[in-house]
Amino acid sequence: MNGNLSCDECMERLDEFVDRELTDAEIREVRLHLEFCPPCEERYRFQAGFKRLVKVCCEQDKAPAALREKLQKILF
Amino acid sequence: MTTLVAVPDQRTDSAAFSEEALTHLDTLYRGALRLTRDPDRAQDLVQDTYVRALRYQHSYQPGTNMKAWLFAIMRNLFWDRFKGGRQEDVSLDDLGDFALYDTLKDTSAIPETEVLDRIAADEVVKAVEKLPPLHREVVLLVDVEGFSYKDAAQVIGIPIGTVMSRLHRARQQLQKQLYDYALESGIVPAERSA
Numbered sequence: 001m002n003g004n005l006s007c008d009e010c011m012e013r014l015d016e017f018v019d020r021e022l023t024d025a026e027i028r029e030v031r032l033h034l035e036f037c038p039p040c041e042e043r044y045r046f047q048a049g050f051k052r053l054v055k056v057c058c059e060q061d062k063a064p065a066a067l068r069e070k071l072q073k074i075l076f
Numbered sequence: 077m078t079t080l081v082a083v084p085d086q087r088t089d090s091a092a093f094s095e096e097a098l099t100h101l102d103t104l105y106r107g108a109l110r111l112t113r114d115p116d117r118a119q120d121l122v123q124d125t126y127v128r129a130l131r132y133q134h135s136y137q138p139g140t141n142m143k144a145w146l147f148a149i150m151r152n153l154f155w156d157r158f159k160g161g162r163q164e165d166v167s168l169d170d171l172g173d174f175a176l177y178d179t180l181k182d183t184s185a186i187p188e189t190e191v192l193d194r195i196a197a198d199e200v201v202k203a204v205e206k207l208p209p210l211h212r213e214v215v216l217l218v219d220v221e222g223f224s225y226k227d228a229a230q231v232i233g234i235p236i237g238t239v240m241s242r243l244h245r246a247r248q249q250l251q252k253q254l255y256d257y258a259l260e261s262g263i264v265p266a267e268r269s270a
Contacts, residue, residue: 015244019218021225042188046177049192050251051219057200058220063105067119071101071126075094 005033010040018047093133097126100143104150107216111154113205121157125150141227148231151213159209168211168249176251184264194263195254203253211246218243 005013010033016022017030034041104125108118128149129136136145180188204215217228218239229236258264 015240015247019225019243043177046188046192049189050176050247053192053195053200054204054215054219054250055222057197058106058110058204058216060197061102061106061109063101063122064115064119067105067122068098068101070123071098074123074126075098075130076091 005029007033007037007040010034010037011043014044014047017044018051090133093136093138094130096142097129097146100146103143103221104146106220107147107213108150108154110201110205110212110216110220111151111209112158117158121150121154124153128153143221144223144227144231147217147221147223148233151231154209168208168245169252171248171252174248174252176255179255180264186264191258191264195258199254199257200250203250203257206253207246207249211242211249214239214242215246215250219247 010030013022013026013030017027022030034044101122104122105118108121108125109115112118112121125146129146132149136142177188180186180191184191204212207215213232214228217223217231218225223231225236225239229239232239255264259266
């Protein structure tokens with residue numbers, strides 16, 4: 001069994017790898033490729049960093065206290 | 077007799093439902109804020125979402141993904157209210173195979189990941205809010221709230237493949253906008269003119 005992915009195959013799976021959508025076997029294949037391919041590894045780090053950036057920046061807002069109180073009255 | 081017994085049980089169930097629903101308030105508010113782009117409208121949307129959730133709580137199956145269930149209610153309300161129920165797929169500019177990583181690698185002397193560190197949070201939020209709503213909601217669900225493709229597909233009511241393609245296009249669009257910002261703000265030196 002030859003589990004080695006080409007760079008193209010690895011990059012095709014990058015979105016799903018970053019989003020944790022691959023099966024365990026597929027994850028192992030991608031990891032193995034990244035371990036031995038610095039250019040792909042660098043691109044992976046960038047894509048993962050970009051996803052993290054979007055999350056962190058959009059996660060900063062909290063619901064206003066007044067809204068929480070209002071909902072508590074409605075819900076309980 | 078059975079009804080007498082059932083009443084306190086129902087009340088407990090309802091309280092447990094409300095309690096769990098409230099743990100998702102920040103998530104829903106953030107989502108509402110990004111969808112409506114307006115704090116007042118966001119509060120209204122969230123409140124209406126909870127009112128509707130309470131009314132339809134019997135249709136929620138305990139132990140399933142309540143965050144996804146609430147999000148589905150909210151995005152349907154959003155589309156009904158603000159978009160007249162029409163979920164038109166606004167096509168994004170065709171960016172070809174634009175990828176920020178490649179562009180930075182070709183043009184910038186700064187390490188690519190360092191550029192990400194220099195981008196202001198406000199600009200990222202602005203770029204997300206500029207996406208057409210159908211693309212924006214996929215980014216919110218998958219990137220911000222960590223939904224799986226499958227859960228996001230269920231919330232929106234589209235196939236998983238559509239989630240993936242919208243997400244890919246949305247990220248590409250975000251990267252292009254942030255690249256333009258990085259150029260304008262001098263984070264990335266302007267390309268050497270040909």
